[in-house]
Amino acid sequence: MKSKNDSREPYRRPQGAVLAARLNEPRRFIQVLAGPRQVGKSTLVQQVVEDLDRPVRLASADEPMLRGPDWIAQQWEAARLANGPAGSVLVLDEIQKIPGWSEAVKRLWDEDTRSKRPLQVVLLGSAPLLFTQGLTESLAGRFEVIVLPHWGYAEMKAAFGCTLGEYVFYGGYPGAAPLIRDPARWTRYILDSLIETSISRDVLLLTRVDKPALLRRLFELACRYSGQVLSYTKMLGQLLDAGNTTTLAHYLELLAGAGMVCGLPKFAGDVARSRGFSPKLQVLNTALMTATCGCTLDEARVDREFWGRLVESAVGAHLAAAALCGDCKLHYWRDGNFEVDFIVQAGRRLTAIEVKSGRAPLAHPGTEAFAKAFKPKRRLLVGGDGIALEDFLSHPVAQWLGA
Numbered sequence: 052m053k054s055k056n057d058s059r060e061p062y063r064r065p066q067g068a069v070l071a072a073r074l075n076e077p078r079r080f081i082q083v084l085a086g087p088r089q090v091g092k093s094t095l096v097q098q099v100v101e102d103l104d105r106p107v108r109l110a111s112a113d114e115p116m117l118r119g120p121d122w123i124a125q126q127w128e129a130a131r132l133a134n135g136p137a138g139s140v141l142v143l144d145e146i147q148k149i150p151g152w153s154e155a156v157k158r159l160w161d162e163d164t165r166s167k168r169p170l171q172v173v174l175l176g177s178a179p180l181l182f183t184q185g186l187t188e189s190l191a192g193r194f195e196v197i198v199l200p201h202w203g204y205a206e207m208k209a210a211f212g213c214t215l216g217e218y219v220f221y222g223g224y225p226g227a228a229p230l231i232r233d234p235a236r237w238t239r240y241i242l243d244s245l246i247e248t249s250i251s252r253d254v255l256l257l258t259r260v261d262k263p264a265l266l267r268r269l270f271e272l273a274c275r276y277s278g279q280v281l282s283y284t285k286m287l288g289q290l291l292d293a294g295n296t297t298t299l300a301h302y303l304e305l306l307a308g309a310g311m312v313c314g315l316p317k318f319a320g321d322v323a324r325s326r327g328f329s330p331k332l333q334v335l336n337t338a339l340m341t342a343t344c345g346c347t348l349d350e351a352r353v354d355r356e357f358w359g360r361l362v363e364s365a366v367g368a369h370l371a372a373a374a375l376c377g378d379c380k381l382h383y384w385r386d387g388n389f390e391v392d393f394i395v396q397a398g399r400r401l402t403a404i405e406v407k408s409g410r411a412p413l414a415h416p417g418t419e420a421f422a423k424a425f426k427p428k429r430r431l432l433v434g435g436d437g438i439a440l441e442d443f444l445s446h447p448v449a450q451w452l453g454a
């Protein structure tokens with residue numbers, strides 16, 4: 052991925068250093084790169100393998116017609132034949148598109164283990180939930196996961212010179228960054244190349260969905276109400292032919308697995324209790340919210356209510372990326388008229404986070420009520436008179452949670 056200034060070296064995400072270090076170790080585990088579509092998984096792997104002094108075979112299953120397990124065996128055998136003194140590396144992209152892929156990979160990997168072949172394997176997938184299911188079903192104990200979340204503000208700024216306002220509005224898709232000077236073209240790219248492709252190829256093609264039109268409308272609803280708590284009953288009222296609440300909850304999980312939108316659970320201090328509450332809708336990349344809203348950056352800035360929800364969604368997406376990487380768990384909290392935007396749980400430590408896009412009131416009754424009930428380690432205000440939004444988005448979430 053070229054940076055804004057093409058004279059610079061291409062930007063490298065930090066996960067690349069992790070993958071490089073593991074590929075330079077003796078063969079131990081399959082390396083799995085999992086993340087949403089268009090976050091740079093293939094680019095990152097190409098950057099890493101260019102520096103290796105071993106034969107590398109790269110192959111992709113992301114084709115209109117699904118391949119079969121025999122294709123995996125063919126690619127695997129070709130990589131075996133290329134083995135040099137230091138071994139070789141096989142990279143299989145979008146492997147979750149192949150029915151029965153995990154069983155085929157298990158058989159071939161175990162064959163190499165028994166034969167002591169030094170072939171290292173990297174698997175890439177763009178639908179985290181579906182990909183993880185295949186791993187846990189057949190490959191337990193044989194893999195390590197490197198998660199690539201959506202690009203954060205610090206990365207978009209370093210790679211493309213993105214301003215804070217541009218990041219809040221246009222989000223963190225690196226492929227779309229060069230198009231933001233042409234908003235109409237940027238919107239069509241997000242709608243056609245990202246949203247439609249993710250839904251049709253990462254969800255509908257791989258999972259049984261009895262009501263695909265309902266899933267699409269649910270996605271649009273989640274984008275429109277991102278940052279708001281919406282009960283499944285109210286969702287049913289917004290959607291025609293909505294089926295039942297169980298169907299909506301399942302479809303929301305599928306959309307979250309594709310890295311698009313999710314429903315944050317309410318923090319209740321008890322996992323079983325938290326599952327019974329209404330979700331807080333959250334886009335995982337603000338580009339999904341703005342591409343479907345029909346407004347420009349300038350129009351969004353002057354609409355204080357919409358800009359406030361957009362800022363809160365940008366903070367939520369930043370926190371959700373950390374949760375996807377396993378750094379924390381993310382919730383919201385509400386009790387009557389009291390509410391806290393985000394509750395971040397890291398181990399036994401709780402952090403309550405309130406987001407304000409304008410001047411914040413001196414008193415924060417929701418945070419105070421939560422503090423009395425659950426004794427969080429930290430209470431943070433982002434925006435207003437608290438931590439500057441740019442400062443918060445520029446640093447890893449772990450920095451704000453305390454040791």
